[in-house]
Amino acid sequence: MTNHASLSRLLCSYDADLDTRPAVGLHVEISQNDAEQPIHRHRKGQLVLALHGSVTCEVPQGMWMVPPQHGVWIPGGMPHSNRATDNARICFLFIEPAAARMPEQCCTLAISALLRELILHLAAAGEAGSARVEALLLELLVTAPVEQLYLPVSDHAKIRRMARCLTKDPSDRTSLAQWAQRLAMSERSLARLVTQETGLTFGRWRQQLHILVALRQLSEGATVQQVAGNLGYDSVTAFITMFKKALGQPPGRYFAGLK
Structure with a gap:
């Protein structure tokens, strides 16, 4: 699913927790300067990828600027905010808590080219996404290397x-x-x-x-x-x-x- 919106409007119009699929992708194109999604939380864990431009995620104990070829993982239930630069393209991946053994703390994950394409495919497919693609994506994601690319x-x-x-x-x-x-x-x-x-x-x-x-x-x-x-x-x-x-x-x- 692709959305052209500010992050704040997106928060009001889309609730990933209402979707019970193991993994849900959302592709967002930002048109508003320095768009910011205020502090919020959701049941699902969230992976944030920046396809173009910059995204900064803030949590209680850290500031995570999403680096290239990486994603920032935010566990479910953790309060956080997201801020994007002008004309940024972002991909969110929401994961049900029991669907995969993901890290319990925020971290930066190295995202391979294959994993990135699977996430984009899932986001583009929307509700027509394949359960096999979801399963392969999650299988690869749990083995993604954790890297110390964040600002405490x-x-x-x-x-x-x-x-x-x-x-x-x-x-x-x-x-x-x-x-x-x-x-x-x-x-x-x-x-x-x-x-x-x-x-x-x-x-x-x-x-x-x-x-x-x-x-x-x-x-x-x-x-x-x-x-x-x-x-x-x-x-x-x-x-x-x-x-x-x-x-x-x-x-x-x-x-x-x-x-």
């Missing part, structure tokens, strides 16, 4: 504020000391707060955000030079070094391995 974010208001600002402008190079002043804290207290709430130092936390943004922009056709500039790096070499340190390979080799 807590419920703490100051951490959320920083995450929102840095997501909106990834090139922001505000230092920890400057953030502390802006948030009316000491630098030492803010450093401790970031580590306690995210498990990462401030520098490593911001670097994780840069990795997620870089993956999205590179997958959409931006050059390495453009992405380095968009993220505020002084040189392309510095960006490539950061990328390789985080993911084990330079950008070109990393994307070649995903094909």
